[in-house]
Amino acid sequence: MTYSVKSYAAHSPTSRLGLFNLDRRTPRADDVVIEILYCGVCHSDLHNVRNDWGHAQYPMVPGHEIIGRVVEVGPKVERFKAGDRVGVGCLVDSCQHCAACGKGWEQYCENGATYTYNGTDPVDGSRTHGGYSEKVVVKQDFVLKIPDQLDLAGAAPLLCAGITTYSPLRHWNVGAGSKVAVVGLGGLGHMGLKLAKAMGAEVTLFTRSPGKEADAHRLGADHIVISTDAAQMTAVAGHFDLIIDTVPYVHDVNPYMPTLAVGGTIVMVGYLGPLDAFNTGPLVFSRKALAGSLIGGIAETQEMLDFCSQHGITSDIEMIRIQDINEAYERLLKADVKYRFVIDMASLKEEVVA
């Protein structure tokens, strides 16, 4: 059988998303068929739909923060059965034999990982489609188990916003005694505060504008620093072991460098592109580093979900209906969401394909 399923898709960089019927592949022996219950709305959905990164193909069904239930499994699937609570993040395949894959770093696959949407399936060459949809068909190795304790809707953003901040916190060995700062309080930033706090770090939020103090403290920040206030910035000179910079557009990173301790690292997780006049002086004079990090591997994503379950962590979400997605994108552009839109996919059932 072929899964022709209702999906919300973009058909051009400027179009509003609308209802389409799009095929999903016939399940292979190691595939899991998932009925989608919730899908988070990531800022990169907007970038992809609008072709900001130049490799969009249409029709495109966005969505890589997918939560659902297994409805069918292929004959070789042993880890999942119908009814299981599962998730799918940004990746649905990788070569699984390069050095990076061998280390569990499928996100850095040297032969190119397969993204959940706007990608090409390496087996049959079909286009991959994401979670703004009734169903998705995914190779079992790339399906995550959602622990029973986690709220399903609140767990959806863990699959991108959560792992994107969890992975650098782990890679740079954050734990009790670490001093961590997060730049920006959006979908990624609010997860960064929660996760760093749960790991035992002293946590600071850098933000450009006052008014976020109460929320930031509630989410896990011990301190808030207004990054446009020179006195506040000077007061944290040499303080942080790790800064996670979640800002998704070009910005000046130089002002944060003096706030790193000797040997400290600032990790970009939001912005991809050229920096204007980034100064190497602080790198040399204090052995600091400017680094980057991309989501996480599959095993690490499962570890993050289990960590969140143990610590009672989910995303703060605003639930929307699929019919609201275009307006949600407009609000996303204005950072008008606390802190992640999640689509209740039950709303898609109301839609009738003409």
Added chain:
Amino acid sequence: MTYSVKSYAAHSPTSRLGLFNLDRRTPRADDVVIEILYCGVCHSDLHNVRNDWGHAQYPMVPGHEIIGRVVEVGPKVERFKAGDRVGVGCLVDSCQHCAACGKGWEQYCENGATYTYNGTDPVDGSRTHGGYSEKVVVKQDFVLKIPDQLDLAGAAPLLCAGITTYSPLRHWNVGAGSKVAVVGLGGLGHMGLKLAKAMGAEVTLFTRSPGKEADAHRLGADHIVISTDAAQMTAVAGHFDLIIDTVPYVHDVNPYMPTLAVGGTIVMVGYLGPLDAFNTGPLVFSRKALAGSLIGGIAETQEMLDFCSQHGITSDIEMIRIQDINEAYERLLKADVKYRFVIDMASLKEEVVA
């Protein structure tokens, strides 16, 4: 007694260096008085003399690759005695109580290390003067022992060029199996090749122009990559664990990023200043890092000297007389030296102060 000693000094950013009599401090209880035999000529001497970094004070006696013999020690000095072969590098003091000093990272002293010249002594506020001189007076904790096996003149550049490349090689755990590249074949670059090879790494030289193959191989390079040749650059895509970038002026770092392996780091040791349009994309997509590193701590510098002694490593030098220093600077600007000028300080004895 006061040490009024003959020195070659600059008295303005544009002056030629000339002979001066300048005071050295009366030795304190923990000071070592050193008769200077050789002094290396570092590219940063030129930057400092010409006030490229904006904090020059004159008269300035450059030189921080100092080799000499102890002629006198203060009453609390136990580690040195008259006649010892010793060296002084870029540092002559630090606070010795901050977190960085506590880790042996005097070069990153949070209260500001005292540089060998163009610095201010923290005890009496006098100006520090460097190695283009008859004598230098230095606190024993900042004096290095020169192993008997090392040629004294060839050891001088180890104290800056050597430690500047040794420290990042050690910090980023280079050893057997590591794949290391060095950008630029100058004073730092040629030491980088020798040291990385001695540590067991596979070593590659990035250079912009052909013609350096034989020399690079002799110095330790297994491979040479012409960085302006797109095919050669593509052939080493994803290859290096660590790149040491020794280029001392602004240049485009972006072309080297694809040659790093997943998780690889490029370390700037030569250039201090803004980069034009450095792209964060490769950092994010492969967890790469742009870092910096500055000389090394005192214990690490001693370790480097001992390592060089064990492996028979010194700098390739061109010996000059102090009277040749201004011409040597002109040649340095044209990278016309293989690979480090070292001043034979015996030549200074011929000079008569008017």
